[in-house]
Amino acid sequence: MHTTPRTRTRRAAAALGSLLAAALVLTGCSIDIKSAPDPSLGADTMLIAADNGSPSLQRVFNPYLPNTRVASWYMFEPLVILNDLNGDEEPWLASKTEIPDPQTVVFTIRQGVKWSDGKAFGPDDVKFTFDMLKKFPSLDLKGAWQYMKSVEVKGDTVVVHLKGDDVPAAQIIEQTQIVPEHIWSKVKDPSTFTNPDPVGTGPYNLGNFTPQEYAMDKNPLYWQADKVKVQHLVLPASNTQLDVVTKGYDWAFSFISDVKGTWNAANPSNTYWFPPGGTISLFPNLTEAPFNDLDFRKGLSYALDRKAVGDAAAEGYMQQAGQTGMLLPNQEDLLDPAIPDKGLIAQSDSQAKSSFAKAGYTMKDGKLVDTTGKALTITITTANGYSDWLRAVQAITKQWAAVGITVKVAQPQPAAYQLALRNGDFQLAMGSVGGTGSVYQDFANNLSSEFYTPIGNQAANNFGRYRSAEVDAILNEFTTTTDEQEQKQLGYRLQQIYYDELPSIGLYYGGSWGLFSTQKFTGWPSADDPYTSPKTYVSTALLILTHLKKSEAAK
Amino acid sequence: MTYALRKVGLLILTLWAAITLNFFLPRLMPGSPTDAAIAKLSQNGPVTAATRKAIEIQLGVPDGNLLSQYGQYLKQVLTLDFGVSYTFYPQPVADLVGQALPYTLILVGFVTIVAFVLGTLLGVLAAWKRGTWLDALPTLGGSFASAFPYFWTALLLLFFLGYVFKIFPTSGAYGVTNVPGFSGAFIGSALNHAVLPAVTILITSLGGWILGMRNTMISTLGDDYVTFAEANGLKPHTVAIRYAARNAILPNLTSFGLALGGVVGGSVLVETVFGYPGIGYLLLKAVTNQDYPLMQALFLMITVSVLLANFIVDILYGVLDPRTRK
Numbered sequence: 001m002h003t004t005p006r007t008r009t010r011r012a013a014a015a016l017g018s019l020l021a022a023a024l025v026l027t028g029c030s031i032d033i034k035s036a037p038d039p040s041l042g043a044d045t046m047l048i049a050a051d052n053g054s055p056s057l058q059r060v061f062n063p064y065l066p067n068t069r070v071a072s073w074y075m076f077e078p079l080v081i082l083n084d085l086n087g088d089e090e091p092w093l094a095s096k097t098e099i100p101d102p103q104t105v106v107f108t109i110r111q112g113v114k115w116s117d118g119k120a121f122g123p124d125d126v127k128f129t130f131d132m133l134k135k136f137p138s139l140d141l142k143g144a145w146q147y148m149k150s151v152e153v154k155g156d157t158v159v160v161h162l163k164g165d166d167v168p169a170a171q172i173i174e175q176t177q178i179v180p181e182h183i184w185s186k187v188k189d190p191s192t193f194t195n196p197d198p199v200g201t202g203p204y205n206l207g208n209f210t211p212q213e214y215a216m217d218k219n220p221l222y223w224q225a226d227k228v229k230v231q232h233l234v235l236p237a238s239n240t241q242l243d244v245v246t247k248g249y250d251w252a253f254s255f256i257s258d259v260k261g262t263w264n265a266a267n268p269s270n271t272y273w274f275p276p277g278g279t280i281s282l283f284p285n286l287t288e289a290p291f292n293d294l295d296f297r298k299g300l301s302y303a304l305d306r307k308a309v310g311d312a313a314a315e316g317y318m319q320q321a322g323q324t325g326m327l328l329p330n331q332e333d334l335l336d337p338a339i340p341d342k343g344l345i346a347q348s349d350s351q352a353k354s355s356f357a358k359a360g361y362t363m364k365d366g367k368l369v370d371t372t373g374k375a376l377t378i379t380i381t382t383a384n385g386y387s388d389w390l391r392a393v394q395a396i397t398k399q400w401a402a403v404g405i406t407v408k409v410a411q412p413q414p415a416a417y418q419l420a421l422r423n424g425d426f427q428l429a430m431g432s433v434g435g436t437g438s439v440y441q442d443f444a445n446n447l448s449s450e451f452y453t454p455i456g457n458q459a460a461n462n463f464g465r466y467r468s469a470e471v472d473a474i475l476n477e478f479t480t481t482t483d484e485q486e487q488k489q490l491g492y493r494l495q496q497i498y499y500d501e502l503p504s505i506g507l508y509y510g511g512s513w514g515l516f517s518t519q520k521f522t523g524w525p526s527a528d529d530p531y532t533s534p535k536t537y538v539s540t541a542l543l544i545l546t547h548l549k550k551s552e553a554a555k
Numbered sequence: 556m557t558y559a560l561r562k563v564g565l566l567i568l569t570l571w572a573a574i575t576l577n578f579f580l581p582r583l584m585p586g587s588p589t590d591a592a593i594a595k596l597s598q599n600g601p602v603t604a605a606t607r608k609a610i611e612i613q614l615g616v617p618d619g620n621l622l623s624q625y626g627q628y629l630k631q632v633l634t635l636d637f638g639v640s641y642t643f644y645p646q647p648v649a650d651l652v653g654q655a656l657p658y659t660l661i662l663v664g665f666v667t668i669v670a671f672v673l674g675t676l677l678g679v680l681a682a683w684k685r686g687t688w689l690d691a692l693p694t695l696g697g698s699f700a701s702a703f704p705y706f707w708t709a710l711l712l713l714f715f716l717g718y719v720f721k722i723f724p725t726s727g728a729y730g731v732t733n734v735p736g737f738s739g740a741f742i743g744s745a746l747n748h749a750v751l752p753a754v755t756i757l758i759t760s761l762g763g764w765i766l767g768m769r770n771t772m773i774s775t776l777g778d779d780y781v782t783f784a785e786a787n788g789l790k791p792h793t794v795a796i797r798y799a800a801r802n803a804i805l806p807n808l809t810s811f812g813l814a815l816g817g818v819v820g821g822s823v824l825v826e827t828v829f830g831y832p833g834i835g836y837l838l839l840k841a842v843t844n845q846d847y848p849l850m851q852a853l854f855l856m857i858t859v860s861v862l863l864a865n866f867i868v869d870i871l872y873g874v875l876d877p878r879t880r881k
Contacts, residue, residue, distance in 0.1 A: 056654065056832040058646050066592055066610060067644050138612035143605020172605075191613065192645040210734055211654070211832070212727050238726040238830040246718060278601065383594065414594035415586025415845050422590070436601050451604060460604030 038248050043520055043554040044231035049244050049252035050536035053237035056211035061198040062190070063177045064139035070537045071216050071235060072177075075116070075200030078539050079107050079126070080174035084437035085275060085512075085525075085533040086330045089171070090543065093121070093178055093201065094158075102165035102480045105173060107158045113223045115180045117199045123153040128181035130160075136191045144173045165480040168440040175539065203228045203545050212237045227546040230521060244515065251524075251544075252515040253536040255388075257315065259515075269519040273526045273534055274317050276327040276509030278435035280392065282380070282428045283421070283464040283504045287455050290359055290370075291427060297502040299355035303403045304396065305347040310508025313392035320344065321506040324495040325434055325442055330530060334439055336492035339499050343506075352403050368404035377406045381426040383417035389430045392507060421463040424455040429463065432510050439491040440478045447471045447494070447503055466503040520554045523547050558873050566866050573858040578628050581850050582621070588614050588641045591845040614641050628851070637852040642844040648852045651837060656819075658728050659826070659833035662749050663818045666756045671811045674764020675804065681765065682772035682803075683795045693765050701762030709755045709828040716751060723751045726830030752829045756822060760814075764807065771803040778802075809868055816864025820857040 041047060051057070051070040063072040079094035091097065094107035113121040130151045133140040147169035149161045162169055180199050187193045198206055203222045207215035216233040219225070236243075244252045245266050256262050263270050284291035284300075291297065306320035322328065322343025326335045335342060353363065361368050367375040380396065382389045390411070397407040412420060420426050434442040445451070449472050451462035459465070471494065478490050497503075514534020516524040525531050525544060532543040586594075589611050596602050631637060637648035674697075681690040700708075717725035729735065730744040775781065776799050784794045823835035830836070834853060841849035 058643050060643075060646075065613070065644060066596060067642070138609050141606050141609045143603060143608065146605055192639075194645060212729070240726065240830065242718060243726070386598075412585060413843075415584070415588075415591035417586075418590035418594045418597075419586040432597070432601070434601070441601075441603075445601065445603065460607050 041234060041248075042232070044229075044550070045234060046230045046232070046250045046521060047234050047236070047248060048536060049236070049239035049249050049254060049515075050541075051214075051235045051237065052239060053211070057209075057214060057237045058194075058211075059196045059209055060194045061206065062193050062195040063179070064133070064141055064190070066141070069214070069235075071204065071206065071214070071233070072198070072200075073202075073537060073539060073541055074204045074216060074233070074545065075198050075202040075206070076177035076179060077201050077542060078175045078177050081539045081543060082171055082175055082437045083532050083540060083543070084277075084435060084535075084538070085530060085540070087334065087437045087439065089174070092539075092542070093126075094174065097170065097174060099167055099170055099482045102167050102482065103162045105160040105162070105170045107160070107174070109156050109158060110223065111156065113201050114221045115182075115199050115201060116205050116219050116221060117180075118221065119180065119182055121178075121180070121201055123156055123158045125181045126158045126178055127151050127153050128185065129176060129178045130158075132179075132184060132190055133176070136189075138191045142172050142175055144176055148173060167479055167482050168438060168444075169479075171438045171441070177539070202542065204233060207232065224546055229550050230545065230548055248517070248519075249515070250517045250520055251536065253513055253534060254515060255314075255511065255513040256515070259317065263515050267517065267519065269517050271516050271518060271524070271526070273514045273516070273524070274511040275330060275514075275525075275527075275530060275533060276318065276321075276435075277512035277533060277535075278432040278510040279321045279325065279327065279506045280313070280389065280508055280510045281321075281431055281433045281504040281506045282396075283426075283431050284502075285424055285427055285429075285455075286464045286466055286503065287424065288427060290361070290376075293359045294501060295355045296359035296361070297505065299352045299359060299361070299403075300400070301345055301502055301505050302348045302352035302355060303400055303405075304345075304505070304507070305399055306345070306507055308399070309392050309395045312395035313388045313508060314511060318509045318511050320508050323499045323502065323506050325446075325498045325506070326439075326495065327434060327509065331439075334488065334491055336495045338492070339495060343495070343499055347399075349403060356403070363404050366404055367406075375406065376404070377408060378427055379408045379410050380428045380430065381410045381412070381417065381420055382430040383414045384411040385414065386430075393430065396507075422458040422460070424453075424459065424463065424465055431463065431504070433504055433506070435510075439487070439494070440475070443471075443491075443494045443498070444475050444478075447498075448475055464504055468497070468501075471497060518551055520551055521548045522551045523549045559870060562866060562869050562873075566862060569862055570859065573862065574629070574632055574855060575625075577851055577854045577858065578625055579621075580854075581845070581847050584845060586845060588845040588847060591843070592641070595844070613644060632855065638848045640841075640846055640849045642840055642846040642849060648848050651849065652834070652852055652856070655832055655834050655837045658831060659822075659835065660818065662752060662831070662833065663756065663822055664815070666753045667760070667811075667814050667818055670757050670760045671764055671807070671814070674761045675768045675807055677761075678765045678768025678807075679772055679795060679800045679803075681769045682776060682799075683791075685769075685773065690769075694769060697762030697765040699762075700758045701760070701766075703759060705755065705759050705822070705824045706828055708758055709752070709825050712751050712755055713828060724748050725751075728832050748831075752822075752825050752831055755825050755828075763810075767807050767810065768803065771806055772799055775799045775803040808871075812864045812868035812871075813861065816861035817857075819860040 038047065057069065060068050061072050062068055063076040077093050079092060080097055081090040081092050083090060093110055093113060095110040096108040098106045100106060109123045109126060115121055130144065134145050137145065147162050147166050149163045151158060151160050160173055183199055184190060203219055204216035205219045207217040213234065213236045218228055218231050222228060239252065241254065241256050244254055244256065245262050259272050263272060284297055286292050310318050310320045323345055324335060324339055324343035328335065328342060356368060360371050361376060364373065369375050380393050382393050393409055400407055421429055421431065433446055436442055445461045447466050448462060449467045451459055452465055452467050453459040474490050474493050478487065481487060512533045512535055514525065525534055531547065532540045535541060589607065592610050593602050593607055596606065640646050640648050640651055643651055677693040681693050684690055713725055716722045724747060728745060728748050729741060733741045733744045735741060781794060781799050784798050819834060823839055826833045826835035827839055838853050841853060
């Protein structure tokens with residue numbers, strides 16, 4: 001070939017390029033990332049990767065807007081904290097909750113609580129908050145007024161009257177964050193109010209705020225001030241994974257690939273805890289053949305090696321899930337002991353094949369074919385960019401190929417994926433089930449016919465379109481009983497149905513990705529002390545902030 | 556004069572077409588802004604039907620059919636009122652754009668001008684001294700560097716200069732403790748933060764200018780008038796700059812006009828890698844969250860600036876080159 005100077009230049013460039021790339025790969029392998037606390041932050045200051053302001057932080061501290069700054073959770077407290085890890089209810093601004101009858105909830109309001117501007121907090125603030133949510137339904141993110149009829153103040157209690165028998169509604173209503181009447185009553189339109197100078201009852205007040213970082217300072221008037229040992233919190237806008245590992249963070253909520261090799265290796269006092277936060281499941285479209293056939297669903301379920309799916313998705317950090325809807329080990333005491341092997345369904349090709357046979361599918365030339373001899377192809381829908389779900393789907397594809405099923409993967413953008421779920425425009429879809437902390441809510445969201453809509457009409461929940469008179473009856477009983485033992489029994493019955501009928505097929509647990517450093521503070525939740533989930537962004541964070549101690553080294 | 560009028564007419568027509576596309580394209584994306592918000596929330600935990608309802612009320616389901624929405628949109632465009640962002644509710648779109656625009660204009664704009672001037676000069680030099688190391692080095696280096704993808708160069712610089720050697724900050728547009736304003740500390744910190752993204756853009760775009768200029772310059776150098784100028788005994792640098800380069804620069808000038816128009820769009824990849832709060836990053840956020848109001852404002856800004864840059868180049872061409880006026 002005739003060589004012009006131009007191609008010679010190109011070749012030289014290419015050669016130089018590959019040399020340089022090789023050199024980078026070689027040196028890249030030997031680089032160790034180390035991390036130490038930022039020396040400019042004091043021993044009583046905590047660096048948290050909790051808020052994500054991209055490109056820059058907007059000063060929004062209205063706790064009822066989805067875009068509120070995360071620190072709103074540290075300033076505006078609920079009546080009761082529902083611990084989503086184990087379902088425990090921690091009395092907070094309400095010192096006591098009573099349900100005298102299934103239509104009434106009575107909150108006894110805590111005495112001695114002050115707003116951060118020094119004014120006293122009282123039952124009137126609670127009533128004001130609820131009334132405001134009624135007037136501006138866009139703020140009612142938890143949907144308290146779906147269940148409430150009215151609210152009144154009686155002495156130091158707030159009495160909520162429900163629309164009907166609805167005991168589980170108390171767990172939704174009690175999570176409402178309370179705001180001060182003396183400030184919010186002067187706001188003309190709370191639904192667009194940014195609340196730039198927040199006044200709350202929580203352990204921290206807003207400190208210095210810039211578009212790239214803000215600080216929270218301990219609230220000296222806090223009603224549990226003696227329990228708050230961390231004086232300042234610093235929340236930067238940018239928390240890339242490299243930042244989290246290298247910049248000496250004390251607390252982060254983030255999945256990091258190879259946690260032991262990155263986060264733990266960066267500093268000996270770095271620890272992690274990943275309790276289950278939900279069950280990653282496959283939703284079958286129950287209105288479509290063959291997914292409406294229980295035997296077919298059983299076949300799919302038996303053909304799965306759930307451990308391999310979970311390992312592929314979460315690098316072995318999360319356990320396979322049983323078919324009970326319960327998050328183990330944290331919900332162990334709610335688990336129906338009659339269900340064998342804690343609901344785990346072991347892979348069995350023979351059982352898969354016999355189930356498929358009952359549904360009319362048989363093996364022919366290595367392919368699963370229906371009665372007309374047509375080979376079966378299934379489409380699994382997952383959201384684009386959720387790489388852990390995609391790895392799970394890839395593992396499932398391999399496992400189902402072994403029983404003769406061809407799997408196609410549809411990966412629409414997250415918004416389009418949501419739309420597909422709502423319209424029922426899928427065969428099997430990946431999704432997360434449970435994790436609200438309330439057994440009733442977990443099952444009602446996925447199984448209640450209240451959410452049933454025909455295909456093509458948008459559903460808000462129960463995307464698989466499950467309908468069962470028996471489940472509805474159990475859920476209905478749930479709404480009328482205040483007896484804990486009875487609630488437990490009802491939970492058992494729902495688990496049994498979930499196990500037998502496979503309305504969705506549980507795969508593995510989705511994690512709550514807690515990363516902690518014990519260098520400055522100790523008392524983080526852990527497998528040994530699982531008092532709450534490691535989330536930075538819900539009311540349970542208050543449990544952690546009032547639980548931390550200074551470490552020996554920092555004293 | 557008719558030439559200019561014709562160009563203005565064309566500008567108005569393309570503007571209308573761009574504005575219209577700008578309205579309909581985002582709405583062709585499957586899923587609604589509420590779906591996007593729910594998808595984001597559901598990554599943090601279960602989302603109930605009540606939450607969906609509240610968000611729907613908050614973002615407001617648009618009134619009327621697509622046509623009346625389009626009418627309303629045209630009115631908004633004419634009054635430059637872009638409403639409230641969905642992603643950053645309840646922040647007005649104008650505020651968000653106003654915050655991001657200076658960073659992009661200064662960073663990308665400045666670097667584009669530097670890359671153009673430097674690249675063109677190096678290209679002239681390379682063509683004039685072709686065959687020597689002054690040609691080989693910029694040509695080889697330029698084609699080598701511009702072959703890298705933006706984000707790869709960005710990640711390399713970030714990792715080595717930011718994390719390993721800790722010479723430059725790794726993200727943001729200024730130090731976390733600085734408050735934006737005209738203070739020495741802020742400007743110093745902003746410059747320091749701009750180095751890595753600026754170098755990334757410079758490295759990857761310089762080569763194009765060098766090669767473009769060098770190649771046209773070489774063909775110009777073969778033209779008769781250059782030989783004639785040399786034969787007349789004019790000084791070498793006079794021939795190079797006043798005769799050859801002046802004519803060779805026209806195609807590069809066109810690209811420069813277009814590049815300047817594109818500056819407003821920012822540089823999505825570079826801004827994302829460096830967490831730089833400019834227009835590119837904002838655009839990425841808007842698109843991934845189906846934030847129609849924000850997307851509309853940003854796309855409108857980008858198309859209008861590209862069209863205006865085009866228009867100015869067209870008019871300039873008419874002045875510079877009489878043949879185009881016909």
